[in-house]
Amino acid sequence: MSREWTQLVSAVCLFLYLSEFGPWIALAISGDTGDILLSKNCHQGARPAMILPLYRSDPDSSVSAVNPHRKLQRSVESRRRSNARMRLYDDLLLHGYYTTRLWIGTPPQRFALIVDTGSTVTYVPCSTCEHCGRHQDPKFQPDLSSTYQPVKCSSSCNCDDNRMQCVYERQYAEMSTSSGVLGEDVIAFGNQSELTPQRAVFGCENAETGDLYSQHADGIIGLGRGDLSIVDQLVEKNVIGDSFSLCYGGMDVGGGAMVLGGISPPSDMVFAYSDPGRSPYYNIDLKEMRVAGKRLPLKPSVFDGKHGTILDSGTTYAYLPEAAFHAFKDAVKKELHSLKQINGPDPNYHDICFSGAGNSVSELSKSFPVVDMVFGNGAKLSLSPENYLFRHSKVRGAYCLGIFQNGKDPSTLLGGIFVRNILVTYDREHTKVGFWKTNCSELWERLHISGAPPPMPPNSEGTNMTEASEPPVAAPSISPQDSHTGGLQIARVTFVIIFNISYSDMKPHITELAELIAHELYVNTSQVQLMNFTSIGNGSLSSWAIIPGASADYISNTTAMSIIARLTNHHVQLPSTFGSYKLVDWKAEVPPERSWWQQYYMVLGLAAMLTLLLGLLSFATFLIWKSRQQTLHSYKPVDEAVPEQELQPL
Template sequence: MAQRHVRIAAITTTTSAVVLLLISLLTSTFPSSSAINSTSINLKHRRSPLILPLSVSRKIPNAKLRRHLQAKRIPINARMNLFDDLLVNGYYTTRLYIGSPPQEFALIVDTGSTVTYVPCSDCDQCGNHQDPKFQPDLSATYHPVKCNPDCTCDAENTQCTYERQYAEMSSSSGVLGEDIVSFGNQSDLKPQRAVFGCENSETGDLYSQHADGIMGLGRGELSIVDQLVDKRVVGDSFSLCYGGMGIGGGAMILGSISPPSDMVFSHSDPDRSPYYNIELKELHVAGKKLAINPKVFDGKHGTVLDSGTTYAYLPEAAFVAFKHALINELHGLTRIPGPDPNYNDVCFSGAGRKVSELSKTFPTVDMVFENGQKHSLSPENYLFKHSKVAGAYCLGVFQNGKDPTTLLGGIVVRNTLVTYDRDHLKVGFWKTNCSELWESLRVSDISPAPEPTPSSGEVWTPGMSPALAPVPVPASDGGWTPGLSPALAPVPVPASDEGWTPEMSPARAPAPVPVPAPYGVPGYVIPGETKVGFITFDMSLGIRVSDFKPRMSELSGFIARDLGVNISQVHLLNLTSSRNGSLVTWGIYPERSAKYIANTTAMHIIAHLAEQNVQLPDTFGSYKLVNWKIEPPVKRRSWWHQHYLLVVMAVIVSLMLGISVYGVWFIRKWRQQTTIQYKPVDSDNIVPEQELQPL
């Protein structure tokens, strides 16, 4: 819990940074958001950049032109899951997929960061994170951002670099690359090319954190939001919805949505602060206005929303008034020490364990904005569970040191849909059940997933759209229609002009570059929660078993080639004779370094099987694929489970040998001790034999 109290000191730019900023403003090379890092803010559980963000060579439209272009935008957005690591790690994460085939990463959702970055495969100064590092060599669509006058170049002057330094003594640096970015199978948005950072060095908290990297949602040209808006593929808006206390999860939507009629808005001024700010004027506790000057919420950067921050931090005057007002409303509760003795937390016991009943004990807190609109906070929006005492809760609002900024973190927006409407310069709040919201987003208003088409010779694969019922596939040239397992169904999907179709998968299995599939191939969906252990399919061949066996390795190579996998992943499971030849059962397994087959890779394989895209030489005779199915992961046994019989046998044999050797030694010893010892007669006592006298 100590991490939630980390204070990041304010950072000021150096003279050289200011000069660079002035030059960028004069030349219009950097967008207006370049000012983001010229100032800083005391943020908790997020990082405040020390140096200016780097730009890429392409020019970005200014804000007015951007708003003009968005006037005719289409209502497409990227819908993504959020995963609650709030109490353990102090942040929320989402899954992003980079490359072709896609490589999966768990990224911290940070509205205060302006760049997205992940560890690169050649990074020997990166920590051990949740997923494998990004491997540019395995992506057919990766391109480095070449050195140009608008960026800082590497030592060889070949590639643009980036660097982020943070006041808590952590840092991230690496090169800038561009690749296909996918957003998951809940997304209506097709994959897009985007610039991101490929880390080759990280220190401090970045090195030790569990998440792979950062997903920057702030204002800045390297922000994933700005890049999508500049491509005119989404509206200039995004929304976050964090799950409630004890529920977790949530949803993130990149792009515009239709706001609920009762959503409460506050003005957000990008010129006032580079961060997403709101105009908070009053706080009410149990309907009673706090007796404080409204200007207290207007100090420095004003009132800032930051998803990378865990809790809420108020200026001293506001915090003292809020704490006293809250305590005065509590009756029948016992004040207890906090879970961490290093901090003077305000905690109470006796409220019960049911979160839904906290409102019976704790008061409602209202935030009143400049327009008079009011947003109410439930107890879960300012309390967190005591980690050592059941039924106890602690105040999740703290004093922000001597910093006059008001900072509102993730706790304040639990079970609240927050819309960052950058186009109309406002932030909206709508109290809801984020778990139910996400379920409705997954079921309602779902359109077929976009289908990528080849561009610039790039590799692509069929897109997938939600479907669960078996549907027959159009017959192949041989007149045979392949079957489907109940979890898979083909759905026609439209074409797009980008690289890879997204798929939310629990784990990523590295795979080689797939072979391009024909245009118009139907898509097949595997639910995002499904873990694909391996894929089996039956192949009917027109040659006899005796003729097939010598050519088994050759056939494995053809299958691996046409399905886009390594030959080591192709296994022969069964071989039987049939009336017209042979029936062969094959299995496609994950690579040795992976536990699962990535869902996108699995759907790519299924699509090729369904369309009879395994091409064999005529020497194998006629053939057809009979059926296929996905299998759950086989629980890998530990070394002990795999070898325990051998170990037990070795121990038994060793014991038997030891007992035998000991027995032989013991018997010999016993025999030696029991044998009668005969001593020779003393020669001195021998009486000489007398001669026989003749009779």
């Protein structure tokens, strides 16, 4: 390209930026990488241009074509950008994925989207969809959004000739597919976000197949690298730093947190180099694995095949190349001295499972070894058993390996199970990924970030559990009533809340409300029970109970106080779908004390049952002895061995 042509293109770019056509700025597309470059790089006129509607931001964040130091200035400013703090929902065992909530359009329409670092497009089912399953929320209706705009066809996108609109199509490894058109609208990130709603391009889905059709979640939020990624779009707008973080809950808790934008990393965060040119995915330079401190007999190159070692938050489990998988499996089995290998929960899969470890996640490290991941810079990340195990769904106290062989693919794929209770920071600006072991359900407190949500932008967010004008209420202390246990035993915590939404409008969403309450109170959904639900005036009244978990008889004093504190201090936050609501009553119920005659008759009952069982056992023993006597004939030699028969259950 001649120097004169380059100067002409630069002049045109500057004119477009400064003129009334400023909102329509040429975006240069790299033919080699597909990267979008803002108008500050418009002088590289060799690349074809895709025209997309851009909206002028404040002068301080605009891209200046006449400031040669703008790139450095932008890097400094990016550290002061807002970020979008967002909650994560669901879990790996029951759902296989984690979701977050996005609000799209004006007025906002809510969606539950799978968090996926292996995808670029963010998409939701559209009202025009001809083959979409039944999902958590209603389909997106572009006609009801006053701010929706279709992305018109251009030379840089695949085009639907009938609609003259850009289209997308994606196919996933499990052979599910999604296709639709591209649109642009205002997207909001929830009431914990400092980031105000932003315009962004997303997919309006017209067809889906496979797991995407049958899943409960509405769609996918794409966090991968690419011009359509929600991260790339926000970074290009210069409203967040070039980074994001995910924190998946543990084996029993679920949920978690997500941050779009930069955070201050903890001092003991472990970093690994991530080469953006290595593959289109987020990778780390894994060099070796150790089980119980012993290095697996593998060459470092085994973790560098094809795409290398990839982090994929949208994949449930982890997958190793054949040699690495067998070495890992054998090394783990050698360390399990007191456990018994059993069949997996699904006969269609050859899961490697072990029983006898007990039901408490905190005790797993007594039975299963620690696994270390060593990176190219020598840094080491130690993984707990919950980072490579999942619960056996049919045998209590049994666990299965959540790491499998990756078929014939030499890539290493690390899914959500690998990062349970680990804050993972994808620092794209500095080409590294950070890992910090923590309790993801308490992430904000552990990062010393205030839990109070910022002011909510109009028509975009949820509401608090009480009216904004009502001051916080301190949770009263509860005195222990069971001295021999050293603490209070709570049978259940009950509470009553009033919504300003009518009974008929609330009823279809009561199951979803239970899930949200469970997440906000840091308990399992199975612990949340609806006791009463009725109409009151123009609103509705519901009473709830939090009961002990499946493996417990009581709620601990600490857990009960945490639940009550979150309720009374209004830390429970629900989406705007449920309107405004107010806590009107709560109670921590202790088990009723038994009178002396109840205890007396209970002892008598247990004695009677024990006597009956002993009688049945004696009778069964007599029958077995009689049967064996009939089997042993008198003419057999006395010294002949008689094979023992296994005693069958009575």
